[in-house]
Amino acid sequence: MEFGRLLGELRESAGLTQRQVAERMSANQTKVSRIENGDGDEGDLASFLGALGTPEASSLAELAQMSWHHLPRPSLRHPDLSSLVQIERGLDTVRNFLNDGEVSALLAGQAQLLEKRLLEAGEFLLSLEHDVVYVGEIGVGKTTAVCRQAGLVLDSATASDLKGMMLDTGGGRTTLCDVRVVSGDRFALTVEPTSDEEAYRLVGEMCRAVFEGSSAEAPTVQVDFKPPEEMERALRNMAGLPRPARARKGVASARDPLRELAATFDTLEAFSAEVAARLSLWRRRKRTIDFEGVDGTAGRHWLRTTFIAINNGRHDDFSIPDQITVTVPFALARGGSISLSVVDTRGVDGSAVRKDIIAHLKNPRAVTLLCSKWGSAPDPSSQALLTHVSDTNADRFLLDRISVVALARSGDAMSMRHDSGEPPTEIADGYEIKLSQVEDALEKIGFKGVEAVAYDASPDDPGTLNGFVLARIAAIRNRQLASALATIAAVDQMIANQAEAAAMAALAAVSEQLNRFADRNRDLVKPLRRPFELLLTNVTRLHARTVWAATTRSGRFWNFDVFQYIGDGTAAEAKARSSEITAGLNAIIESDLGDPELAAAATFLTQIRANIPQWEADFVNAVQHHAVAVYGAPLGKDQFLWDDCESEYGTGRGNYREGVAAKMRRWFDGTDPLLDELERRVSRSWITSVIEPLKNAVGSGILLERQVN
Structure with missing residues (x-):
């Protein structure tokens, strides 16, 4: 069908009707229609393209007849199709060269090196899948930026008020785990649960904090046993023991059902066992849930409601999530051919040197955005992470895949000052001042050249951040393309050298x-x-x-x-x-x-x-x-x-x-x-x-x- 649609587009760009093409083919219009619907053999295709008589049709005819032995055949709409063709032909040349029994060991070694480099570049360019990964400290506002950049909003017309985000946003300590957003054919959520063993361990830590904190024999040394606030909230909700609302001045504190339950037990072990039993983990075995309707607006509201319920432990069918995959029926990279997945990592709590974050940074297909509050960009955790990966990795392009995002809020940009003391004339001017400061700070710690962008999720056009992401991905792909072209030139030179x-x-x-x-x-x-x-x-x-x-x-x-x-x-x-x-x-x-x-x-x-x-x-x-x-x-x-x-x-x-x-x-x-x-x-x-x-x-x-x- 893809080929057929492309034939129709070529015919229209040539200014011809189906009837005119049929006449040139000495066929009827019905046959032309069938060919454009993908129902035709190689002879029909050649006749159709010959009837068009345009350079584009001739190129397509050549591509249709081309055999692919080294790389999978790419889509005819692939943005790097011409480069992939060159790489495939370069691989053909190298392979034919190596099959010559007269090749010396010297040139065979060189040919093997070039073949490997071409294969790697071709495989990289063939795939259009890339990730953009958001990393940031708790409460920095990265989830809101994720929603705006990826179009995860209930209504784009009112999204600037930041109240209609499809993911669970707040003032920090909201998201339980990594969230991956992908494009698909429907609204859906897939949950990879935390192991039962880990869930029960978290319950034990939460119960220990409550039990020892309220015990008459509580230790004199105050230490923190309880899990993070967002995890405690979800565990309590799953057990039917929600946290009480925070007390307001002059109003008596609300009862805490968890503490009241703790008071009825003599031992921590018995208390923990009771709370663990109330989780009913044996019933929480669901992994995937889909939206059954067809209305897009209703689907967005369903996804938001369901995501918040799972993320807060208020969905009876799901356990504590270790990772949530959100599927939406629209592209996350607007204005391009890239198939983009968006990853919202769990908020940095103390150190960004985490196994999951390091894995994202090492992914050669991912762009990582280190998000910082306006006043601290790049913040200490971002600087420490940059230093760590620089010291422990030899990938010279790793830092090219990392960027710093200074997340602004109302008034931040206009609060900046030029070196002269003069205020900015407009928000864009304030952004430039801030980015200059960020670049200076990065240079001081040895990371000159790391890209930076300023963004305010409320008034700014999300296309700005989306465009920045796509530009970073384009730079990654262009580097691979340049490498492939240089390798093809080296292949030609190698063959010329032989004589x-x-x-x-x-x-x-x-x-x-x-x-x-x-x-x-x-x-x-x-x-x-x-x-x-x-x-x-x-x-x-x-x-x-x-x-x-x-x-x-x-x-x-x-x-x-x-x-x-x-x-x-x-x-x-x-x-x-x-x-x-x-x-x-x-x-x-x-x-x-x-x-x-x-x-x-x-x-x-x-x-x-x-x-x-x-x-x-x-x-x-x-x-x-x-x-x-x-x-x-x-x-x-x-x-x-x-x-x-x-x-x-x-x-x-x-x-x-x-x-x-x-x-x-x-x-x-x-x-x-x-x-x-x-x-x-x-x-x-x-x-x-x-x-x-x-x-x-x-x-x-x-x-x-x-x-x-």
Whole structure:
């Protein structure tokens, strides 16, 4: 049907009627109509396009006959169709070149490198799916910005009053979990629930806070056991024990059913068991719910009502959500061909260095918006997150996918001042002043070039923020496109070099030099820090309750994952250990590029240089993975350690966080065999991620005997 519709559009753009095309084909109008409805064979298609006689029709005829062996056939409406055609043809050229039994090892290694780069670029460009991820501290206003940017409003005509958002918005501590919004064919909600074990653990923490807080034998040291406010609200509603309204001055406090229930029990265990039973988790097994109607306005209201009920624990069929996927029957990226998903992450509570946020940042198809209040942009949590990912990741394009959003409220823009002391002349002028300040702040902490935008969800056109997001995605795609075109040029140069003795001599010279470099640098320098130092440092800095909550979950808490920090600490050290070597490799390539006698090898050297960051990133990611794998089971299963760390919370015996860090350090000090195993894996990852790919590319790798089909 897509092809048929395209045929009709081509006919109309040629200024022809179906009758006129039929006459040119010596056919009847009925047959032309069938062809445009997709009911025609290859001969009919060729005859139809020939009858149109336009350049566009000739191009379509060529595309229709083209075979796709390496990439899936793209849609004829794909915005990068012409580039994908070039990539497919480039892959054909490389494959035919490799199938020639006369290809030398030197050129075979280069061809394999180019083939891999073309495949990766083609696969990236073929997909039009991208994410925009909102990250921000609690109460910053990011969910409202999400709703405005994505059109998640009840009525666009009145959306500027911010009262008709389709997601649950408020002054902070509203959303329970990550919310992913996708386009589909209907309004629907899909809930990935929190495990029953975690739900009961949260109940236990909530009950402990209430029970010990009201007990006559309450501990003298005041500590925080209860879960976050939004989680407590949902648990209470699920148990039928809602929080009382906040007392107003001069008005007696309302009764608290949870505290009244606690007073009827002698033990915390019995109280917790009763509240847990009231959740009726065995009945809350529903995962998906759809809107059954067809009216769009009614669907928007249904989605808002249902989402709020699930998010607040007031829907009898759903448990505590761990992630909610919202499906809406309209595009989230207006004015473009991109299939956009929008992710509203759970509000940052203390630290943005969370496993879920780091995963979003590493996604090469995602644009992440770090949202800050106007006065603090970029706020401390955003700055700390930027520093962390810069230290622990080798993806040189990661920071290009991150932007800062200064969220304004009424009067913020006009409160700004120029350096002269003069006020802005208009809101746009105030935005420019603010963005200049944000850029200065980013530059001071080493992040010059990170994009920023100012946005007020109330009066500003949501198209402004939507356009900013699409521009960032376009920049990501254009970089891939430029890489693909450069690789195609390198393929052509490689084939031309095969027949030139001087060019082959230049390639042999640089390949031999790079091969010697690889042999000299098979061994990494010794690490300066042990892999767990980053973890122990952060144990002493995070909120005590956050650390305690992690110890009760054997190190895996949503807001503090011990193993994430072990992996990231190892990754940071791996990046430091590899950076001097990769800098040396880049220096050699730069020197060779400046040598006129090696000019014939310039394209090859440029491709090697382009691959170095990818090899290094692969190494760092592999090391992060291995660190978690090595320490995951031994540390996660040491219940004695976790019980020992948990037991000190609230006792008043010294600094709790320092005590936990000391106990964990003793544990790590006693596990040298694990450290040795990790170092063996690090060394092997260096060889497989960097040294072997380099040697393969220059034609002397041990993996070069790959069967070419």
